[in-house]
Amino acid sequence: MVLFAARHPGMIEIRAEETVLTTGTPPSPAAKRRAFTVDWSRIVLNVALPVLGVIFALLLGAVMLLILKANPLAAYVSLVNGAVGTTFGLTQTLVKATPLLLVGLGICIAFRANVINIGGEGQIIAGALMSTWFPLFFHTLPGWLLIPSTMIAGFLAGAFWGFIPGILKARLNVNEILSTIMLNAIALQLMNLLLQGPLMDPAGVAAHTFLAQSAQLPHQVWLPRLVPRTLLHAGAIVAVLLAAVVYLFLWRTTIGYDIRAVGLNPDAARYSGINVPTFQALSLTLAGGFAGLAGVVEVIGVQHRLLEGLTSGYGFTGIVAALLGSLHPLGLIPASILFGGLLVGADTMQRAVQVPSSLIDAILGLVVLFVSGSALWSRRWASRRRAGEQMDTEEAA
Amino acid sequence: MKSVFSVAVISGILNTMMGLAAPFLYAALGETITQTSGVVNLGVDGIMLLSAFAAFYAALTTGSLWIGLLAAALVGLAMGLLMSFVSVTLKAEQGVSGIGLYMFGLGMSSLLFKVLIGTVKTVQGFPPVRIPVVADIPIIGSMLFNNSIPVYGAFLLVPLVWWMLEKTTFGLKIKSVGQNPAAADSLGISVDRIRYISVCLGAVLAGIAGASLSISLLNLFQDNLTAGQGFIAVALVYFGGWNPIGVLGGALLFSVVNSFQLWVQVLGVKIPASVAVMLPYILTIAALTVTANRMRQPAALNRPFERGES
Numbered sequence: 001m002v003l004f005a006a007r008h009p010g011m012i013e014i015r016a017e018e019t020v021l022t023t024g025t026p027p028s029p030a031a032k033r034r035a036f037t038v039d040w041s042r043i044v045l046n047v048a049l050p051v052l053g054v055i056f057a058l059l060l061g062a063v064m065l066l067i068l069k070a071n072p073l074a075a076y077v078s079l080v081n082g083a084v085g086t087t088f089g090l091t092q093t094l095v096k097a098t099p100l101l102l103v104g105l106g107i108c109i110a111f112r113a114n115v116i117n118i119g120g121e122g123q124i125i126a127g128a129l130m131s132t133w134f135p136l137f138f139h140t141l142p143g144w145l146l147i148p149s150t151m152i153a154g155f156l157a158g159a160f161w162g163f164i165p166g167i168l169k170a171r172l173n174v175n176e177i178l179s180t181i182m183l184n185a186i187a188l189q190l191m192n193l194l195l196q197g198p199l200m201d202p203a204g205v206a207a208h209t210f211l212a213q214s215a216q217l218p219h220q221v222w223l224p225r226l227v228p229r230t231l232l233h234a235g236a237i238v239a240v241l242l243a244a245v246v247y248l249f250l251w252r253t254t255i256g257y258d259i260r261a262v263g264l265n266p267d268a269a270r271y272s273g274i275n276v277p278t279f280q281a282l283s284l285t286l287a288g289g290f291a292g293l294a295g296v297v298e299v300i301g302v303q304h305r306l307l308e309g310l311t312s313g314y315g316f317t318g319i320v321a322a323l324l325g326s327l328h329p330l331g332l333i334p335a336s337i338l339f340g341g342l343l344v345g346a347d348t349m350q351r352a353v354q355v356p357s358s359l360i361d362a363i364l365g366l367v368v369l370f371v372s373g374s375a376l377w378s379r380r381w382a383s384r385r386r387a388g389e390q391m392d393t394e395e396a397a
Numbered sequence: 398m399k400s401v402f403s404v405a406v407i408s409g410i411l412n413t414m415m416g417l418a419a420p421f422l423y424a425a426l427g428e429t430i431t432q433t434s435g436v437v438n439l440g441v442d443g444i445m446l447l448s449a450f451a452a453f454y455a456a457l458t459t460g461s462l463w464i465g466l467l468a469a470a471l472v473g474l475a476m477g478l479l480m481s482f483v484s485v486t487l488k489a490e491q492g493v494s495g496i497g498l499y500m501f502g503l504g505m506s507s508l509l510f511k512v513l514i515g516t517v518k519t520v521q522g523f524p525p526v527r528i529p530v531v532a533d534i535p536i537i538g539s540m541l542f543n544n545s546i547p548v549y550g551a552f553l554l555v556p557l558v559w560w561m562l563e564k565t566t567f568g569l570k571i572k573s574v575g576q577n578p579a580a581a582d583s584l585g586i587s588v589d590r591i592r593y594i595s596v597c598l599g600a601v602l603a604g605i606a607g608a609s610l611s612i613s614l615l616n617l618f619q620d621n622l623t624a625g626q627g628f629i630a631v632a633l634v635y636f637g638g639w640n641p642i643g644v645l646g647g648a649l650l651f652s653v654v655n656s657f658q659l660w661v662q663v664l665g666v667k668i669p670a671s672v673a674v675m676l677p678y679i680l681t682i683a684a685l686t687v688t689a690n691r692m693r694q695p696a697a698l699n700r701p702f703e704r705g706e707s
Contacts, residue, residue: 068512116492168682174689177439177492178632178681185625185678190673196669316500323493356511358620359506365443368497369479374485 003177045378048277054324054338061363065355075353082348083341088346091230095302097340099124099241104332105246106162106290106326110248111327113283115265118183119165119180120291120315123158127292129191130157131299132199132214132306135221143220150221151238151296158292159285161187166281166288175301177285184315199306215307223301235297240333242290247329251329259283291315313361317343320364323371339364370379406664410656411457411540416614418652419551420445420606420623424630425637425644427602428559432576432634433562434595435575435697438480439495440601442627443502450506453618454513456520466547466605466613467519473604476502477597485592488701498628507620514618522616523547547609552645554602559641571595575695578702588702603627636684639695647684654680680703 013333063073072275077274083093103120110117131154135146161183168174195212223233262279270276298310321339325331342364346357424441431438448469456465476498483494523545532542562568570621571592573581578588610626611618637643658673 035446064508068508118496168686172686172687172689174682178628178635178685181628182632182678182682183627186675186682187676189675193669193671196671223473304599316496319493319496320500324686356508358507358511359505362501362508363504365497365499365501365504368500369489369494371487372493373483375489376487 010067045381046328046331049374049378050324050326050335050371053367053374056370057366060366064359064362066096068355070259070353070355075349075355079342079345079349081345083345087227087346088230091232092130093337093341094236094334094346095231095233095340096343097336098233098236098239098301099298099314100318100321100336100339101243101332102294102297103291103314104322104336105239105243105321105329106287107322108246108325108327108332109250109259109290110283110287111322112263113259113280114266115166115169115280115283115287116177117162117165117180117284117287118177118315118319119162119183119288120181120294120318121311121313122184122315123161123291124160124295124298124311124315125191125290126153126288127154127158127188127295128310129194129199129295130154130292130307132217135300136215137219139218141220146221147223147300148220149329150300151293154292154296154299155289156292158295159289161292162288163281163285166284169284170277170281176280180284190307193309195306199397201305212308212392216305217300221300222304223297231302233297233301235301238293238297242293243329246290250329255279255282291318294318312343317364320368323368408540410660411655412543413656414649414652415540415544415552417550417655418648420609420614420626421630421633421651422551422554422645423606423609423646424603424627425633425648426554426641427599427606428631428634429599429637429639429641429644430558430562430571430602431596431599431639432698433575433639433695434571434592435578435695435698435700435702436481436484436592436596437491437631438477438484438498438596438599438603439551439628439631440480440493440498440502441495441599441606441630442623442625443499444473444476444600444603445502445607445610445623445627446621447476447502447607448525448604449611449622450510450606450618451604453611454509457514457518458611459586461613462520462523466608469604469608471604473601473607474597476604477600478593480600481593481596484701485589485596488703491699506618506622510618510620511623516621517617519617520612523613545613547605547613549624550605551609554699555641555645564640572695574702576690576698578697578700582702582704586616592702603630603637606630629677632681632685635694636681636688638688638693650684651677651680 021133059368062076065072070095073207082089084090096324103124106123107120109115121232126303134150134153137151138146143150143366162180165174165176165179166181166184169176192212195214196210201211201215203215204213223235226232226234230240248256250260257270258274259279259282261272261274262276266276269279271349294314297309298308298314317339318336321336324338325335342360346360349355349359350357411553424445428438428441451472452465452469453463455468456462459465480494480498483489483497484491525543525545526549528542532538534542560568562571570581570586573584573586574588574591576611581591582588606627607623610622633644633647636647637645655677658676661668662670662673
């Protein structure tokens, strides 16, 4: 099987391939030449627009703070202090960034295939449930075997939760946005059901507290801590490594190329022989897997057991992070650290200036609106570039 | 324990169903108008949340339910303008901008609730209005003719929206920009203006849907009051095939299952609560699966329009 892109005849570089997919003409010599140079103006645009979006949203947040009679400067200073001011705050930022990065990687794959995956929450729960049951059941296995196998099992569980809407879309044309939202609700109830039944902590049952949480997981499955006396765990490193893997997958393998081709122009992809529904289902399945992994690291890295409210909205915030990172795995790393910091800082802000941390949720919503709205300018820019290339070709001829 | 299938219980289930269906009807009929014009507004749930809060807060402070309803409609209008600006003028990916609107509504309603109210309070919501004579018909009478004004309004809206979309010039314009915006544009119809109006109409109705939750059905406000009902309303539009009558069918089916689920819990039938709560969502997926391939959606749904692009 030809897996690597270098041997794929259609693979030149994304900008050249955009020309092929959208106009059906082979890339111009100028485009080919440009394909091997770093396109700085594109990178600047992909960074500047999201950053502007965040700044604009924070400014509107400041207006809201003023209306609520709080001092915006004091609020934002306490937010920044909480997120990066102390060693513990900084590590907490990274702890929160880890599941965001993992969910966001899945979102990158799905959105690149033009599949809108809103099911992160449900997929996280699927992964978390599996990563609770698996080590409790195989508690005799040694850690070096139990940790990776728990991760794989959790990935597969999340992937299954993404596969359901994927196959429904591919085979029965069911809108994935709606089915993933419904599956979120179903997963949540499934978790409640299991936490009040088979997965409930036997200690809680014996003590008649009946807390909706599982038993503590065996110690050998706990992810090692990177900084003593903090919650920062090895899952953060795994997430960063996986970001590199997803980058290579999307830009250096034929499957990744096909996924992006499906997203860029489904009609052109179909004419060139790509089975569009299959690749959309595949991208949803992979997205589910990465979100599932986010559930795994929360369970075996942070909580060491399953509890209610474990997802903390990561499934939605992960979408914001992915959009802010321009749907690029490497842009996603700073974006998820930024949002991890916002989430941590919001709690500090709530304590310091008595502004509810829900302000940050509202600001995140605004970021999504601004960033999705600003896509117009990057599209216009891209089409101007294409027009320019056309002229290059004509001049050459 | 009473039997689930006694006459009294069935009548109770049906009566509850009418009340539960009202928010779905407002939101889903509004979304039908929006989607007929070619725009998907996924932020319905966020609009419902913020409007539900606005209605509740206005009713709590002024003591007038009608001012509450007005506040909800105005908040809906404001969010509709925001959504149309981002989705129509800026031509954003609608699935994504809608999620942004949802997150904004969720966060904002929770923020305002915590700052302005703080604890769970209740209001005296719209009381049931008995329509004389017809309300005395056994079973059906009290189910159909003993409801609050917002519930009557929701059901009257079904023929109204149908009439608007099918029988008026304005409805025809909405359909034309949803089916073939380029052709509509060449005939001098302003695609953007019709889409703005359709999105805002839908958002105002979503606002009333929120109010019908907080000051008519539940008479309280709390964080995430809607628990995803706005998303289900969007699903009902697909289920109903972009037709108000189909949407009514979907809303009734969904509400009867929900009402059954509530009554089953009240009567103490031994089904775990989480399984009962799960049922309507499973039903929605099943319904989408059955209907997805049969229905034809507006041809330009989810496609921003730009002159000179086909």
